[in-house]
Amino acid sequence: MSAIDTKYSQLGGSSGLLGAPKTPETTCPDGVGRFRHYAFGSIYWSPDSGAHEIHGAIRNRWAQLGWEKGFLGYPKTDETKTPDQIGRFNHFQHGSIYWKPTLSAHEVHGLIRSYWAEHGWEKNPDLGYPISDELPAAEGSKNRYSDFENGVLYWRYGETKAVELSKMVLGNASKTASEVLEEIKKIAVPLMTQKVDGHQLYITSGPTLCGPEPLGSPINPAEYLKPVTDYSFNGQRVMNRLYKVHTALGIEVSGSADISASLELQIEVFFDKKTRTVNAAPRKWWISVHVPWPTSWGVSADEIVEQFKKVVGPEINKVHEIAKVPEGINILSVKTMPNGDLNVYMEPLL
Incomplete structure (x- = not known):
């Protein structure tokens, strides 16, 4: 048996995580190692690295980077759970690929990897x-x-x-959560103070940075009070943490008790390197509506929600410029922090 056969047997063979073989054991394009593809992954072997399995999003990223002929070389470990028990990784001859459910898979190597490891x-x-x-x-x-x-x-x-x-402080570039909220209000408030199906909207409280009140639901209070979501991966890029904007609204109803509503917006703030602008865009929204008696005789909550869709729907993913970066400053990242602050990172000057 080859080293690849031995590794495959250790992993449970065809009933293990890799499933049935798809190819014969084959010499790698670099002429050094050997590999075999399976239904759900691969095993690669070289004299220097031994035989190791690789699968899923990490394998896909390694393939995009050139397999063993890329700068990472051969895998030196099987895919392994990270010590924090959340993500997964493979170490390679010249770097690593790490995966987390909300982030997908990314490589790290060289002196940057060395710092991270240390x-x-x-x-x-x-x-x-x-x-x-x-x-x-x-x-x-x-x-x-x-x-x-x-x-x-x-x-x-x-x-x-x-x-x-360190975050950039020159010119008040990095913002506190409250400062970011003021910029978000410029986008959100006009949306929340217009007419819906002839009924005037008005704000009764907010906008604030938090989720909706749990109202007896099993939501963890610590979660709904967070001003931002986690990162997310949309299949093409990692989306920044989204600001959770909660607003309580009233809807005027002539001759009856006003309708109340709770509008939730999730807004991404991000940097566009091509245009050198810091932008904000609503990404998600939902609303809950309460129609009191006797207003309920004339209109239903579902009808109000459908009208909101016509107003809010076209605003989703619309990009709003909130800052322009001056020439001569090389911004590397604009990052929404867990506490809602917006940190800007620039390339250090010589």
Whole structure:
């Protein structure tokens, strides 16, 4: 039996995680190692790395990066659960790929990986998991950076160590949660103070940064009070944490008790490198409506919700510019923090 056969047997054979073989054992395109593909993954072997399985989103990312002929080389571990018990990883000869459900899979290597490893890997709350591959700081630049959940690591070409960047404070670039809310209000309030099917909307409380009140539901109060969501992966990119904007509304009804409603918006704030703008866009929304008696004789909650769809629906994903970045400043990341602050990270000046 080959080393690949032995590994496959250790993993449970055809009844294990990889399933049935799809190809014969084959020499790799680099002429060094061997591989075999299975229904749900692969096993790769080389004399220096041994035989290891790789599957799922991590395997897909490795394939996109050139398999064993890419800069990562061969896998040195099987896919393994991270110490925080949330994500997964494979180590390779020249780097790693880490996966988290909300982030998908991203590679990290070189001196940036060395810094991350020396400072606690994904369990370091100041960094967390990578949310990007290692990237050039600018087009054609040899300087590099990797974006993480809660921070940015940067390596200047020729230096012997990577560094962790601090948020940008010049010109009040980074914002507190309350400052961000004021910018969000400029987008949200006009939406919430117009007419719906001839009925005037008005705000009774808010907008505030939190989820809706649980109202006796099993929602964890600590969760609904958080000002932002977690990251999410939409199949193409990692979306920034979304601001949770909660507003209580009234709807005027002539001659009857007014209708009350609770409108929830989730808004992404993000940086567009091409246009050099910081933008905000509503991504999700929902509403609950209460129609009191005797108003209920004339209109139903479902009818009001349908009217709201006509007003709010076209606003979803509409991009609003909230700041323009001056020339001469190279912004690497604009990051929504767990407490609702908006941190801006720029490439350090020489």
